[in-house]
Amino acid sequence: MSAQSPIVDNATALIGFDDLVGLLHAVFVKHGTSPQVAAILAHNCASAERDGAHSHGIFRIPGYLSTLASGWVDGKATPVVTDVASGFVRVDAGNGFAQPALEAARALLVDKARSAGIALLAIHNSHHFAALWPDVEPFAEEGLVALSVVNSMTCVVPHGADRPLFGTNPIAFAAPRADGLPIVFDLATSAIAHGDVQIAARKGERLSPGMGVDSLGQPTTDPKAVLEGGALLPFGGHKGSALSMMVELLAAALTGGNFSFEFNWADHPGARTPWTGQLLIVIDPSKTAGQNFAERSQELVRQMHAAGLRRLPGDRRHRTRAKSQAAGIEIEAKDLRQLQELAQG
Ligand SMILES: NC(=O)C1=CN([C@@H]2O[C@H](COP(=O)(O)OP(=O)(O)OC[C@H]3O[C@@H](n4cnc5c(N)ncnc54)[C@H](OP(=O)(O)O)[C@@H]3O)[C@@H](O)[C@H]2O)C=CC1
Numbered sequence: 001m002s003a004q005s006p007i008v009d010n011a012t013a014l015i016g017f018d019d020l021v022g023l024l025h026a027v028f029v030k031h032g033t034s035p036q037v038a039a040i041l042a043h044n045c046a047s048a049e050r051d052g053a054h055s056h057g058i059f060r061i062p063g064y065l066s067t068l069a070s071g072w073v074d075g076k077a078t079p080v081v082t083d084v085a086s087g088f089v090r091v092d093a094g095n096g097f098a099q100p101a102l103e104a105a106r107a108l109l110v111d112k113a114r115s116a117g118i119a120l121l122a123i124h125n126s127h128h129f130a131a132l133w134p135d136v137e138p139f140a141e142e143g144l145v146a147l148s149v150v151n152s153m154t155c156v157v158p159h160g161a162d163r164p165l166f167g168t169n170p171i172a173f174a175a176p177r178a179d180g181l182p183i184v185f186d187l188a189t190s191a192i193a194h195g196d197v198q199i200a201a202r203k204g205e206r207l208s209p210g211m212g213v214d215s216l217g218q219p220t221t222d223p224k225a226v227l228e229g230g231a232l233l234p235f236g237g238h239k240g241s242a243l244s245m246m247v248e249l250l251a252a253a254l255t256g257g258n259f260s261f262e263f264n265w266a267d268h269p270g271a272r273t274p275w276t277g278q279l280l281i282v283i284d285p286s287k288t289a290g291q292n293f294a295e296r297s298q299e300l301v302r303q304m305h306a307a308g309l310r311r312l313p314g315d316r317r318h319r320t321r322a323k324s325q326a327a328g329i330e331i332e333a334k335d336l337r338q339l340q341e342l343a344q345g
């Protein structure tokens with residue numbers, strides 16, 4: 001698709017990836033980020049939209065912009081990277097977004113992983129408002145294994161507790177494989193991501209049973225009841241709850257970031273981004289078992305398929321990406337018009 005030429009009918013538009021990145025870049029800069037931060041956020045957000053990860057694509061733009069307008073996040077922050085030890089990098093994101101902090105540390109992190117076999121990145125004083133897979137997938141594309149966790153804002157009742165405390169706290173993992181795209185999963189430790197609850201509320205859809213409770217702590221399938229004083233539940237009862245607790249410990253306690261319950265937006269009307277921490281672990285598999293890791297992961301996939309599995313985590317996303325790359329990214333025409341207006345001011 002040529003630059004700035006989305007194909008629009010009454011209801012839908014098809015836009016090329018580079019065009020969407022350019023449009024989002026203009027939106028972010030117009031609303032208070034530096035060009036450098038805008039480039040990273042625009043690429044991240046357009047990638048989510050391209051891959052059909054709608055809960056963290058252009059749906060998030062109003063939240064980004066109201067947060068920037070509220071002064072809750074610094075859209076021009078310059079991350080400060082500290083080379084702590086042989087396998088340990090620390091970044092103070094300067095109350096900015098987490099993705100520019102990761103970008104600032106990426107080269108050092110990869111160097112350390114390749115020389116020591118493993119490296120850890122601890123980001124704090126950061127805001128993560130996006131999907132987590134874009135943070136790990138590029139490492140697997142370079143032959144590395146990556147794991148990341150980030151905590152968010154209080155909206156999940158720990159299993160057995162009476163009130164919300166944890167965030168939706170996702171975990172993302174990426175590993176290379178010999179004959180295909182990397183193996184990637186990215187999942188909230190809540191039964192459903194908060195973004196998907198908001199989308200269900202807008203569309204007038206119900207949630208599946210077991211995902212949320214209302215303001216009285218009673219089970220509900222009404223997304224509005226969850227959003228208006230209610231809360232989410234962890235996936236898998238005590239098991240998801242334990243993983244969510246682990247995310248709080250790794251993403252906040254270990255990095256120097258806030259726990260999900262340690263901040264509130266009350267003084268910043270319009271603020272939507274969690275102000276927390278993020279942890280990444282990157283492993284060079286060539287330094288470990290002495291076998292070809294990518295061949296071994298390919299063998300696992302082969303056996304999973306032979307066992308009848310038809311869909312690996314990441315397959316839907318990669319299929320959507322291929323479709324978007326061939327035909328353009330499909331978005332609602334009204335959303336395109338809104339982005340064009342936002343880019344003007
Ligand atoms: N920044 C933040 O603080 C937060 C961000 N998020 C983000 O929200 C997004 C959505 O999370 P969540 O709702 O848990 O994601 P989903 O439950 O939709 O998917 C979780 C993972 O499971 C895979 N998957 C889904 N269904 C199947 C299936 N039937 N068979 C095999 N694999 C499957 C997905 O692959 P595929 O993608 O290919 O469908 C994905 O890797 C994530 O990107 C997450 O990072 C969530 C919470 C907080």
Ligand SMILES: O=C(O)C1=NCCCC1
Binds near residue numbers: 129
């Ligand atoms: O969908 C979610 O859950 C979240 N996404 C972005 C940050 C806050 C939580």
